[in-house]
Amino acid sequence: MKFELSLKTNLFQLSALSVCFLMASAEVKAQNITIAIETKSNALVLQADAKKNLNTIYFGKKLSSAAEYDEVPSVFKQSGEYTSVLSSPYTPSGSKSLMEPAISVSHADGNNSLDLRYVSHKLSKIDGDVSLTTVVLKDPVYDFEVTLYYKTYFKDDVVEQWSVIKHKEKGNVLLQKYASANLYLKAGGYWLTQYHGDWAKEMRPEESRITHGIKTLDTKLGTRANLFQPSVFMVSLDKPATEDEGTVLYGALEYSGNFRTDIELDYLDNLKIISGINNYASAYTLKPNEEFTTPAFLYTLSSSGKGNASRNLHNWARNYKILDGKGQRLTLLNNWEATYFDFNETKLFELLKDTKKLGVDMFLLDDGWFANKYPRNGDVAGLGDWEENKTKLPNGVASLVKEAQANGVKFGIWIEPEMVNPKSNLYEKHPDWVIKQPKREEYYFRNQLVLDLSNPKVQDFVFGVVDDLFTKNPELAYIKWDCNAVIYNAYSATLGNQNHFYIEYMRGLYKVLERIRAKYPTVPMMLCSGGGGRVDYAALKYFTEFWPSDNTDPMERIFIQWEYSYFYPSITSSNHVTDWGKQPIKFRTDVAMMGKLGFDIVISHLKENDLKYVQDAVKTYNDVKSIIWSGDQYRLANPREGSVASMGYVSTDKTKALMFNYLVNNRYDEGSKFPIRLKGLDAAKKYKIKELNLYPGTNSSIDSNKSYSGEFLMTVGFNPVVNSGRTSVILQLDEIK
Known part of the structure; x- marks a missing residue:
């Protein structure tokens, strides 16, 4: 009992x-406080617990019921987490965190720890498509605050994320690390696609499985930052993503200077991605009440392969980021490979006539038009002295602009205003404007040094280079802005805190570009950096296009342009027909048409049929360029996986499409032995197919009278008949109404 x-x-x-x-x-x-940051297809979900620790509880495909995000943590049965901050959306250092931090600080009293707790959040609607979520975090002990910003572009599944750091402590705080974003992903495995390169070898991909520890993608070059390591990357979840299958995240930092992305697989087999300005040699002293704003980290997540992710980015870029992203672009003839530095007014007048003969919009005068005391007759002298060379151009640039107008074409010009040759008047007058260590031997990159854009006087000078050209020549139609040197011996003669140098240089550059765009908002400018050394979405706010590579061999360009197409729309890619490579003029021109077309050849040296071909090709390009620039882009046959490369562009209403096809393997009997499946068409529509850009005197083997359903073309495919006798084939599809 x-x-x-x-x-x-x-x-x-x-x-x-x-x-x-x-x-x-x-x-x-x-x-618990749950914050769901959603786009059309995806959701990033943060949750603050009872102690106000904020963590990422979900990042993936959007759920129909937002209430179910709260159930996500309960279905994961991984080992103990120990700290309550492992999945923090902005991991602090020195307190509980055991893994790589997004932010590391030394407080005014010397304490190196930081603890960030949730304070508040807010959702603001910018327009029908764009929203901004802000999340305020604060240290419970120190008067130190971080605000996380998530700008979402609903339709395109794109997110821009950045942070603003500030404090009200009784002295300066030292920021040791200050990332823009800190993502946390869960999957059964992870694969990284990264890029590497050098001059003329841009955007070479490498894919590898991510193993435990940290993989860092970074640059310390200061300028021309993407020379060896572009900041763009992909991470596939569960298995390597293909063009049309698998879950993949695209990431890119919107910054033109030193970047750093840490990719860490932790002890629970979850993946942390932290990206921002490289803190190398850049500990930042933050004063009380000063705000430090990081650049935006851009990402998009696709559950249906790489192609969908890239089209999301393309649409977003054209609509929201690239200068005049949905506008027009100028086709051009450049003089560089025709003359190099050896030209005069008479030669240029002849080239202007060739511009009209070719049928393009503009003539572009490249390097070598300036400097008198140290004439710019090679790359060893004159850079920085931006007055017209009196021997080459006795009547100045104005006479060329006038002659261009007389020929019915526009005129553009090359500049490299951030740089200086030691053999120049500028260097002699203003040695303190040059980036160089006072106690070190000068070391040159392409016989030049970089001007110190952290110095406001240098900012005024660089702005003045552009402003003077337009003041004297209001009809100037285009700028090619080059940037050939990296920063050696980093030091500013006027900057008090040298740890701020790399950051202040970039702030100075952006200030100059802001001033230029405030006064000249619509002038097209090419972002050039000895090739693809400066290609990012922060710079493309100010430029209409970029130069992918100095390597214009069309076979190489197929591969280079292919990789850039994952991240940047074709309207931004400047592609020139040159004498690089051994391919015929048709092959070279067809490759260059997959973007913004230009020529850098001697028109007077062309054979009669070659000239007729390029003239007809320019006319054809003008007819179809809107599809290339504004249509949806589809990679159809990867040049790294077979003997044929094929790229497709489909108009948004699916009534027209283009298919560019190339032989990339010259071994015996190689060609398009199998049909190539098209993508993005309307399965119910009927299409006729005709071949474009036929070389004079040749006939197409494509029967333009046949019709095919979109279903057939996407399920079975179409054979463009690419072989050793037809190495380049462009097809146009038109809906039959």
């Missing part, structure tokens, strides 16, 4: 305890 009573009492006590536990759990759960 006593045993029974005791058992009942114990059971009652256990039940009471269970009720208390459930009530406590419900109370804790009730105190």
Whole structure:
């Protein structure tokens, strides 16, 4: 009896305890604050617990019921987490965190720890498509605050994320690391696609499985930052993504200077991605009430392969980021490979006539038109002295602009205003404007040094280079802005804190570009950096296009342009027909048409049929360029996986499409042996197919009278008949109405 009573009492006590536990759990759960940051297809979900620790609880495909995000943590049965901040959306250092931090600081009192707790969040609607979520975090001990910003572009599944750091401590705080974003992903495995290169070898991909530890993608070059390591990357989840299958994240930092992306697989097999300005040699002293704003980290997540991710980015870029992203572009003839530095007014007048003969919009005068004391007759002298060379151009640039107008074409010009040759008047007058260590031997990159854009006087000078050209020549139609040198011996003669140098250089550059765009908002400018050394979405706010590579061999360009197409729309890619490579003029021109077309050849040296071909090709390009620039882009046959490369562009209404096809393997009997499946068409529509850009005197093997359903073309495919006798084939599809 006593045993029974005791058992009942114990059971009652256990039940009471269970009720208390459930009530406590419900109370804790009730105190959780969930923040769902959603786009059309995806959701990034943050949650603050009862102690205001903020963590990422979900990042993936959007759920129909937002309430179910709260259930996500319960279905993962991984090992203990220890710290409550492992999945923090902005991991602090020095307190509980055991892994790589997004932010690391030394407080005014010397304390190196930081603890960031949730304070508040807010959702603001910018327009029907764009929203901004802000999340405020604060240290409970120190008056130190970080605000996380998530700008979402709903339709395109694109997110821009950045942070603003500030404090009200009684002295300066030292920022040791200050990332823009800190993502946390869960999957059964992870594969990284990264890029590497050098001059003329841009955008070479490498894919590898991510293993435990940290993989860092970074640059310390200061300028021309993407020379060896572009900041763009992909991470595939569960398995390597293909063009049309698999889950893949595209990431890119919107910054033109030193960047750093840490990719860490932790002890729970989850992946942390931290990206921002490289903190190398850049500890930043933050004054009380000063705000430090990081550049935006851009990402898009696709659950249906790489192609969908790239089209999301293309649409976003054209609509929101690239200068005049949905506008027109100028086709051009450049003089560089025709003359190099050896030209005069008479030669240029002849080239202007060739511009009209070719049928393009503009003539572009490249390097070598300036400097008198140290004439710019090679790359060893004159850079920085931006007056017209009196020997080459006795009547100045104005005479060329006038002659261009007389020929019915526009005129553009090359500049490299951030740089200086030691053999120049500028260097002699203003040695303190040059980036160089006072106690070190000067070391040159392409016989030049970089001007110190952290210096406001240098900013005024660089702005003045552009402003003077337009003041004297209001009809100037285009700027090719080059940037050939990296920064050696980093030092500013006027900057008090040298740890701020790399950051202040970039701030100075952006200030100059802002001033230029405020005064000249619509002038087209090419972003050139000895090739693809400066290609990023922060710079493309100010430029209409970029130069992918100085390597214009069309076979190489197929591969280079292919890789850039994952991240940048074709309207931004400047592609020139040159004499690089051994391919015929048709092959070279067809490759260059997959973007913004230009020529850098001697028109007077062309054979009669070659000239007729390029003239007709320019006309054809003008007819179809809107599809290339604004249509949806589809990679159809990867040049790294077979003997044929094929790229497709489909108009948004699916009534027209283009298919560019090239032989990339010259071994015996190689060609398009199998049909190539098209993508993006309307399965119910009927299409006719005709061949474009036929070389004079040749006939197409494509029967333009046949019709095919979109379903057939996307399921079975179409054979463009690429072989050693037809190495380049462009097809146009038109809906039959």
